[in-house]
Amino acid sequence: MGLKELSPKYFKIEVEDNVGIIKLNRPPANAHNLEMLRELDNIIVEARFDDSVKALLVTSNVPRFFSAGFDINEIKEKPPEYIGLSSQFSKEVMLRMMSTKKLIIASINGHCMGGGLELALACDLRFGANSEEIKIGMPEVANLALIPGEGGTQFLARIVGRSKAIYLMTTGKTLTPKEAYELGLLDRLVEPEKLFEESFNFARQVAKGPALAVGFAKLAVNEGMDLPLYSAFALEREMQNQALASEDAKEGAKAFFEKRKPIFKGK
Incomplete structure (x- = not known):
């Protein structure tokens, strides 16, 4: 459903x-x-x-x-x-x-x-x-x-x-x-x-847009605010690693080098 x-x-x-x-x-x-x-x-x-x-x-x-x-x-x-x-x-x-x-x-x-x-x-x-x-x-x-x-x-x-x-x-x-x-x-x-x-x-x-990356940024902020700075940096790193593995990140890099606007799918 x-x-x-x-x-x-x-x-x-x-x-x-x-x-x-x-x-x-x-x-x-x-x-x-x-x-x-x-x-x-x-x-x-x-x-x-x-x-x-x-x-x-x-x-x-x-x-x-x-x-x-x-x-x-x-x-x-x-x-x-x-x-x-x-x-x-x-x-x-x-x-x-x-x-x-x-x-x-x-x-x-x-x-x-x-x-x-x-x-x-x-x-x-x-x-x-x-x-x-x-x-x-x-x-x-x-x-x-x-x-x-x-x-x-x-x-x-x-x-x-x-x-x-x-x-x-x-x-x-x-x-x-x-x-x-x-x-x-x-x-x-x-x-x-x-x-x-x-x-x-x-x-x-x-x-x-890059809705998945927006979600990762949201979690890094919301959960990181209540963590010690070192732990919050670790959370940010984990969110970045997940973002790097996304289709959108690959499309973003490809579009940058091809000098065009990226087409994101939120994946």
């Missing part, structure tokens, strides 16, 4: 030009529960082994919201053990996203709060709509006396730095996309009406 054959309840899946498009689809706010996380995990696994998919784009099919985070009704209705299981499983899904050798781009077209922001931060790149109406933040500490439980404490600190992460979590401050961009939480700011087009075009460019 390939990615496009999946029929999840809470996502809409499309594959176009070797880009897997994953649209969150749990109205009214794409708040996720354990079932939705399980579906996302299955989607990532399927995409990981689907050779026709070279890059992934995560966005929302619900108006106004990318994701409001974990469904607060679950806290009211479910026992603490269930919430703990959901939190742990969400971290496993995030790690799977980070260890998948395919670039994952978040196209943030609505409010992105709590676990929704944590999901976006687990993606490799984040494109956001430049709209003052969109709110981005992690309100769990200030509003619920909880902490970000889906990787947020670690993702946030690694991107904006320790003190800024603590400040944002402690105050529950919400950011505009422009403020998030200035902090480094977003990689590109795009006018709302052009967001999907630009996000998709970028993903398609990756898919048509």
Whole structure:
């Protein structure tokens, strides 16, 4: 089964030009529960082994919201053990996203709060709509006396730095996309009406390029950051060795000497 054959309840899946498009689809706010996380995990696994998919784009099919985070009704209705299981499983899904050798781009077209922001931060790149109406933040500490439980404490600190992460979590401050961009939480700011087009075009460019080498570079960064420098260099060397053995690397060298543009296949 390939990615496009999946029929999840809470996502809409499309594959176009070797880009897997994953649209969150749990109205009214794409708040996720354990079932939705399980579906996302299955989607990532399927995409990981689907050779026709070279890059992934995560966005929302619900108006106004990318994701409001974990469904607060679950806290009211479910026992603490269930919430703990959901939190742990969400971290496993995030790690799977980070260890998948395919670039994952978040196209943030609505409010992105709590676990929704944590999901976006687990993606490799984040494109956001430049709209003052969109709110981005992690309100769990200030509003619920909880902490970000889906990787947020670690993702946030690694991107904006320790003190800024603590400040944002402690105050529950919400950011505009422009403020998030200035902090480094977003990689590109795009006018709302052009967001999907630009996000998709970028993903398609990756898919048509040396997608395998992009994946090796991604793993070298994601896994190397938590290793001592010597071990990280060894990981980089291993990723380079695998890249050198690829068809794309041979094509790249051949095209260079023939003074033409390479034709990569992501193999």
